[in-house]
Amino acid sequence: MTLLSILGLITLGIILLRLFNKLGQSLPVIELLLAIAGLQWILGPIISYSSEVSHYKYYMYVPQETYMSFVVPAFVIFSAVALLWKKEIFTFDEADLSKYSGYGLKILLFGIAADIAGRFAPQSLAFFLFLLSQFKFIGAALLLFSSSKKERLLFYAAIGYLFVTSIYNALFHDFLLWSTFYFMLWALKYKPGVQKKIFILLAGLVFVISLQTAKAALRAEIWNGYEGDKIALFFNVLDQELSNTNFDDTEQEGLNVRLNQGWIISAIMKEVPEEEPFADGATVKEAVTASLLPRFLSPNKKKAGGQENFMKYTGLHLGKNTSMGMSIIGEAYANFGSFGGIFFMLIWGFFLSVYWNRIKALSENHPVLIFFIPLLFFQVVKAETELVVVLNHMVKASIVVALFFWAARKQLKWDI
Incomplete structure (x- = not known):
């Protein structure tokens, strides 16, 4: 292990x-x-470099x-x-937040209505309605601070809903992210001690690995x-995997491939600038253009998915229905090289802190805004996501949340 690898691990710690x-x-x-980024950009690659097991494609280049x-x-x-x-x-203490819980059920129902509408709306409105559909989870989060036990149960029901839909789609990204955000809000309410936090986090880690x-x-x-029955199928598969005491090289390889984003970054470093x-x-x-301009004003703007840039800057082929992102740090290198890429990451860190500080300033007068932070940062926290997806989501989500607050205060006369 190199000294820089050790420095990376210390920073992650x-x-x-x-x-x-x-x-x-x-x-x-x-x-x-930052923790997700460090795990995928630093720890995953270190494990890969140290392991004798190597995937034929997902290795460090x-x-x-x-x-x-x-x-x-x-x-x-x-x-x-x-x-x-x-x-x-x-x-804010619990009393500061509980006074807004009365709006939780209304926001939850609004999100459900947007979810239903999204299934019948034209493609041009799909992303807008997707953002609005996420309000159902924001409404459920508000209900956690309700004085009504029945309303608080809707918070836990939202987690159950996410879990079930994830099983039916066999996609668990949304469930894991919203569950993490929900745990943060739950901790803000109940303020668990050190032992309880350790227990919950270890249980969560075991669940994620399983x-x-x-x-x-x-x-x-x-x-x-x-x-x-897909629910029964999930638990049968899970039981079989947990009952398997032979943790072979293939399973070890598969786990680290999911953790390690570094193989993509390393492929970019090999390809650029020698070949591209x-x-x-x-x-x-x-x-920036894609995030600021709607598609009807810029019909040729970049689409999310990452296929084109991924293949261009890694030199690797992707299947027709496969999408992978270069990650922000991989994109930084592909554009500006080592020194320029490091400077770009400095600028990106500064941008995120400025955006966060603006939320802090607004939340002082509108505390309910904190419940919308998971939506605003939903794509930002993903270490594997490319810049076009991150910026597009941040800008559009910010506009949608701003419009919601305007409509709630000016049109519905809500005290938020």
Whole structure:
């Protein structure tokens, strides 16, 4: 292991400790973002470099010294700027938040209505209605702070709904992210002690690892047209995986592939600039344009999905229905190289802290805004997501939330 690898692990450890300590005190979303990034950009690659098991495609394409010489400084600077520049947020107690719970059921029903409408709406409105449909989870989060036990049960029912829909689709990303955000809000209400936090986090880690081992087998069944009881199928598959005491090389390889985003970044570092010249900001300009202009004003703007940029800058082929992102840090290198990429990550960290500080300022007069933070950061916390997806979601979600507050206060006369 190189000295830079050790520095990366130390930085990740500091972030994880900060995330742990902030649970119950605030909403440590920036810490969560950095922790996910560190796990996928630093820890996953270190495990891959140290392991004798190697996937034929998902492996590290450049030596550890080369990879860490860019990724670790970029990650350290990104983390330092994002954490040190941002202001602490949310000193509200339960009484401050509970007075807004009366709007929770209305927002929940509004989100359900948007979800139903999205199934019949034209494609041009799909993303807008998707954002509105997420209001059902925001409404359920508000109900956690209700004085009514029955209304608080809707908060837990929302988690159950997410879990069931994830099983039926064999896609667990949304469930895991919303569950994490919900845990932050739950901790803000109940302020668990150190032991309870450790227990919940360890239980969550065991569940996620178990889910990852069972996910491939579940998808193989469901995506091939399984018509039986999918809930029972999930627990049968999970039981089989947990009963299997032979944790072989294939399973170890599969787990680290899901953790390790570094193989994509390393593929970019191998491909650029030897085979493909630096983009010199081209994908960044595309991302900014795509986020600011609606499609009817820019019909040729970049689409989400990442296929085109991924294949261009990694030199790897993707199947027709497969989408993968380069990640922000991979895109930074593809555009500007090592030094320029590190500077770009500094700018990105600064941008996130400024955005966060603006939310803090607004939340002082509108505390209910904190319940919308999971929606605003839904794509931002994903370490594998490319810039066009992140910016497009941030900008559009910010507009939708701003319009909601305007309509709620001015038209519906809500006291929020």
